[in-house]
Amino acid sequence: MNAAANAQSTGYNFAYLDEQTKRMIRRAILKAIAIPGYQVPFASREMPMPYGWGTGGVQVTAAIIGPDDVLKVIDQGSDDTTNAVSIRKFFAKTAGVETTTETKRATIIQTRHRIPERELTAKQTIVFQVPIPEPLRFLEPRETETRKLHALADYGLMHVKLYEDIARHGHIATTYDYPVEVAGRYVMNPSPTPKFDNPKMDMSPALQLFGAGREKRIYAVPPFTKVRSLDFEDHPFKVQTFDTPCALCGVENVYLDEVVLDDRGGRMFVCSDSDFCEERRAEGHRGELSGEEPAFLKTAPAVEGEAT
């Protein structure tokens, strides 16, 4: 669409941000791509949504999106969580772009806390919303110190922390935002995705961009880049496993949400990636409870679920 026409209808520039801001963010993105895993400082703007609610991801998406892009926004794997709806609406309104819930149709996927189950393609860019970009932050709160540690590639603190977990619990006790090493150099936070999603980042055909608005950092993993979850030879990295398949589509080996059905311990496990689950059901796959619509999908009284 014509950018001038868009500006007239919304009162804002195409994709909300002014061109000066977009240039500043674009410069940061190019540096981030050239230095995989390194957090590039950028002059994050106040956005019309609160810090901590995806302002970094929104700024990155606004800087890269064009009129021909198709945008998908997910939060917790789902297209219909409130904040995902709100961000999708924001871009539909300010950029007039097509939006979708289908992973395979999207050219840009903005996400909070998940990577879709379907393998991303070289035609796609995934934009992560990041709350705390610094992997060393909870070990060393000072930016001046962590910057030095990255400069020296001194990640001893992180290894000590993970090893203390092993000494205490017998295994590493980090389940999400699990640190990774990118292209053999920088240690990076993948954002609070479950560690289940970490292997998807490794050698992904898609470009992965990370925006932290409040902390004013942008970083990137180029396509086909080695992403290694930190571990030890005697304690190799392992992802979460689930004992049951998805109660709706019957799929195994994906990340599941636990849905509480009643106050008597009734639970069901369903795909966290709602588009993936819907697509499978459309193809005719059925899970244990898919004969009936589960309670949380409709307003009728709760269906007695089988405890799992």
Add this chain to the structure above:
Amino acid sequence: MSASTAQTSTIATGFADPVIAAQANFHAAMTALSRPGTVTTLSAGLIAPEPLTAELAAVALTLADHETTLWLDPALAASAEVVAYLRFHTGVRIVAKPRDAAFALVVDLAGMPALSAFAQGTDEYPDRSTTIIAAVQSLDAGRHLELAGPGIAERASLSLDPWPSNLTAELAANRAQFPRGIDLVFVSAGRVAALPRTTSVSEG
């Protein structure tokens, strides 16, 4: 705006739709840098004063503004028209030393200063380095280069003409000082490719 209207009569025009053109050009540069060896379309969409090429001008207008610094190679710097064009359309600060530049525009690749003369960034801020944007004759003929590194599934290649004989060795030295280093973007008629600092380059 009265000053600018007076100047437009002598300064060539920029993008017809700056918002859409800048997004398309940025997207091309982003693809080039994130997938080294990939040659993508860069529809400049403007007319630049010689010896500045339309593609160099397009990248400059897309990325540079008054918050950035720009170094011009001697052939470009010698043209008052080129300097006036870039200053008018971007407000960029033109610097005399390659070391002070966030971006460098190069039309004479053979005469370009050594990569080490440009800003390398620091260990703590490796992003504070120069991105060189160089115009070349061709992105599919000339010196054949084998590429490996982030952004490349297994191996990729790129052919560039011209290719100064010393540049392969300089790129190896550039790669060796990672995360510091220079990123290079190459443009030819309607096309763009790039060699970020992460790419290891060998002459095949």
Add this chain to the structure above:
Amino acid sequence: MYVAVKGGEGAIDNAHALLAHERRGPTHIADLAPEQIESQLALAVDRVMAEGSLYDPALAALAIKQSRGDLIEAIFLVRAFRTTLPRFGASQPLDTSAMAIERRISATFKDLPGGQVLGPTFDYTHRLIDFMLAAGVAPPPPVEAPAETEPTPRVTDLLDGEGLIEAETATGNEDVGDLTRTPLDFPANRDLRLQALARGDEGFLLALGYSTQRGYGRTHPFVGEIRFGEVEAEFVPEELGFAVPLGPVAVTECQMVNQFHGSAEVPPQFTRGYGLVFGQSERKAMSMSLVDRALRTREFGEDVVAPAQDEEFVLSHCDNVQATGFVEHLKLPHYVDFQAELGLVRQMRTEYFARQEELKEAAE
């Protein structure tokens, strides 16, 4: 249901409609005009302008109405508006010695050129709820006097004449930093620190300033002077080359005078802590000047031992728009992460009870 699997969009629209309804309140009560807020809740407007870092009383008043009186929400609205505005450059430094003074007090001198001017202040009011206000009784007219013509030099300038206070190190025409255009990096210069404090949360700065008084980074402060009034803002357009007035802005300035015993290089002298905020807010200006002085600790070769002296701590946490966003983002769904933690806690509990069992068996 909160995580509406379908229909989230409708739920959001409905919530916003309900918000608008609640904002209006009972319709038999007159709608509140932004002009009423601007004139009658002027100190709230001042705070929103100061922390929103945009001098626009009418806009701040409207933001207060829109936010139903939630001042941090109003500050956020103003900030998000501000960020879309084009910027033409930086104004000339304000000359506060040329202020049209409404209030000016010094705690360090009994009397001084320009005098002590109490102006509109809550100081010395008895904090008794005034039921006459509820009854809408008009206040008696204030006493009037001809405008002062005597100049009112700043107290610090008086001290400066004797060399008793550190010289203010004006750096000339250097570019002044702007943390909204360049991300902060540490250590930050004083211009950026003052900018961060001027935009910083009043409550946070108040608590930090208070902590220095209680010994967490003591600075031995005296209020050299507080002044409030209008100052002319001026701007030099590049094409003109001389300053043109932009209009008056009301500001509160606080110059704190702090004791300093000197060092090997510097003779004993007073040092400065500076506070400047839009509108009338002495609490904020004073807190700012206490924290400014505390943050200069390293400059004076003193050790950083207290939170208020810790630049990274103060500057990273003083912005209430950032803070409220991140605290409140915990409302967003986190069930994917929580699922991961659930799995881990269940696993660790299983392991714990297995170990207990082993110990019991070993003991038996």
